[in-house]
Amino acid sequence: MNRGPRSDDPTSTRPGAVRRTLEQPEKTRRWPGLDLGAPWVSGVLGAVQALVFSLAVVVVPAIAMAVAANAQLSAVTSGWTAAVPVAARLWLLGHGAPLHTGAATVTLVPLGITAVAVFAVLVSARRTIVATRSALWTAAATYVVGVLLVALATGSTDGLQLASSVVGGLVVALLGLGWGLLTGPEPGPLVAQARALVARVPQLLRVGVRGALSAAAVLGVLAGLLTLFWVLMGWSTVADVLSDLSLDAASTISLGIAQLAVLPNLAVLAVTWLAGPGFSVGSGTHFGPDFVTSGPLPAIPLLGALPAPSTGGGIALWAPVLVVVAGICGGWAATRRTDSLVWWHVVPLAGLVGVGSGLVTAVMVGLASGVAGPGRLADVGASPVYLGGCVAAQTGLGALLVLLATRAEVHAAVATAWRSVRGQGSADGEAEVDPGAGGAGSGAEEGSGTGAPAEKAAGAAPAKGTSTTTSTSTTTSTSTTSTSTAAPAPPIPPQSVSDDL
Structure with missing residues (x-):
């Protein structure tokens, strides 16, 4: 009777089962055989991964350099463990913690180490951490605690160093986590909440x-x-x-x-x-x-x-x-x-x-x-x-x-x-032309106004007791004053004058 693992078991060690396991979606093969439980557990594990990876990028080359130096200098008895604290202090400097040396206090942050730390958090967030708010804050808190423990382990007990380690660790964690969770292949509730917040x-x-x-x-x-x-x-x-x-x-x-x-x-x-x-x-x-x-x-x-x-x-x-x-x-x-x-x-x-x-x-x-x-x-x-x-x-x-x-x-x-x-310019130009036109018209109106009484006076019969000479001269002067707009009054027939007399 075959007591070996079934061929359809994704955790089987047979080649076919291994291939099927690797072809599974990413979320089902992140941690094979391990139930992460609540989302905040994934935050803790992802932060630990990021800490170990970014610290190893700095510590491993320092150990290799120490080993090579000891191999060439036979009189040197110090082991590779002496390089670990120095590399850890450089890693803390990448998080903004000042580095106290015998000659000076280094405050310039090596941005290459900072970039490696942010990248490590980003990769861990995309592959391990569930995109939820609880996992985000748990991962950030775990990373900050890890940076603080490294600072204490290397003898960084100065208040400024500890405060800088906490602030720098939090900034690195939030940058990497936010970038990784919001752009990850598996959007979660955190992505929807972030979009709703941005929409406001x-x-x-x-x-x-x-x-x-x-x-x-x-x-x-x-x-x-x-x-x-x-x-x-x-x-x-x-x-x-x-x-x-x-x-x-x-x-x-x-x-x-x-x-x-x-x-x-x-x-x-x-x-x-x-x-x-x-x-x-x-x-x-x-x-x-x-x-x-x-x-x-x-x-x-x-x-x-x-x-x-x-x-x-x-x-x-x-x-x-x-x-x-x-x-x-x-x-x-x-x-x-x-x-x-x-x-x-x-x-x-x-x-x-x-x-x-x-x-x-x-x-x-x-x-x-x-x-x-x-x-x-x-x-x-x-x-x-x-x-x-x-x-x-x-x-x-x-x-x-x-x-x-x-x-x-x-x-x-x-x-x-x-x-x-x-x-506005056209209106101003028309306003400048209107006064001249109005002056000519007013002159005409004045002339017509002068001629109108004359016209009425000429058309009216002379009153009794008025001489013909006076009436005739008045008519003549009024006709001469009027312009072309008012026609001269017709002469008074002699017969009507004689009749009145």
């Missing part, structure tokens, strides 16, 4: 935020292309720094990973170059489109990709036009989502695009700036407030231009105003 937001604010994010994304792409151009132009300098360091293979790989962790910081600083203010890498330095002032810097290969002094001035002064182009893209994205709107609403809509993109840029520059080490590296980055204002003004201008050029409501308002101005 006024249309102007909703499309303004969409345009701001679009402008910030275009600006990020432009900054990435500029960073790639800098790396290609300064590749010879980067190679010279690597050759002078004389590193072995393991150290070169480790250094390359470390450079990738801060490469997004250089891309963010490229935004400051595009917007015009520029940035600094060391006290007394300036890297901007107007001019470049460099100074002695540490032997770090990535610093060889900084702009050369010859890149300042000339055509580089037109770099802020690219930020205006990003604003045009943001305004186009906003106007495509707008059905109808009052013509003057284009001004606040362009303002929302500019302020939103400026705020996003200011936050990113604030994270990418700070203290990167002792000495000259104590001043790296730019002012986030000033840069955010510049980006807001430039992107807002671009959004306003495209809105004025594409909105039919604006065109209709301009046409109506033009017709009103032309109609």
